[in-house]
Amino acid sequence: MYFCANFSLIRAMPKYFENIASIDDFTLNRHTPIDIPCIHCLKVNQLKSHGFIFKQRSSDVAEKIGKRIICSNRYGGKGCGQTMALYVKQEFPGFCYNSAHVFVFLATLLVGASVQKAYQKATGTDDPSNAWRWLNKLERRFTEYRHFLKHPAAEVDAQFTPRVARLQILLPIIKRLFFSLGATPCADYQMRTQLNFI
Known part of the structure; x- marks a missing residue:
């Protein structure tokens, strides 16, 4: 590089x-x-x-x-x-959890689970307060994800319209990221871009 x-x-x-x-x-x-x-x-x-x-x-x-x-x-x-x-590449600096946990969280959100259920499945804990922190961090990286995908505008996917407004915008980009990267998309993103995923 x-x-x-x-x-x-x-x-x-x-x-x-x-x-x-x-x-x-x-x-x-x-x-x-x-x-x-x-x-x-x-x-x-x-x-x-x-x-x-x-x-x-x-x-x-x-x-x-x-x-x-x-x-x-x-x-x-x-x-x-x-x-x-x-x-x-699997680690997030300053996080207790690694890329596998965040991947499970996002994949569970993509199939329609609530934020609380997705966080519980990913971490095994019931308190979803960190889940909202994760979403805030992901939202701050939204522009970087779009740039990586070479996708200039935010898109709305009908699959995510009944969701909270922040998820309606974030999840379509996450879905495209997951399809464009390998089996471990969060870690692969970090390795390919040398930027933090979250």
Whole structure:
């Protein structure tokens, strides 16, 4: 992936990877600095592996979901000292739940379930207050989804007209996203665009 900065092509920093092994391969690279510029200061060859990111799955199980890298200013490094997080594509930074939960939630909404029932099916909890937060976050990404689909205008699908107004607009785009991506659409979106799905 490349972007244009200072009139030259520079390799851009990916945020999402297929799995932990691919993150390791990217960051360790035989213990040499990563030849990609820092997203904060644009200095090259200052990025170094800085440890794993874990998610607590239960009281006794913590799973590796990503890795931190640092723009090193230690031991003579010329970096800015900022850290960046790299994640496996199934994870949402800052969320307790991963892409599989959000996929179940959205797929259940697409078949006509209420927001509360869809959230309960996805997470196993009865309180749907987080479901509305998820929908708010999805609505904020609406323009990005349309841009990804190369679909300039919002559409109304007769299947979703008896729904709440926000779902009448959001669900047709989610439906098109799901059909255009693979078996794990939320994770695939993150991997292909390098943007957060939610």
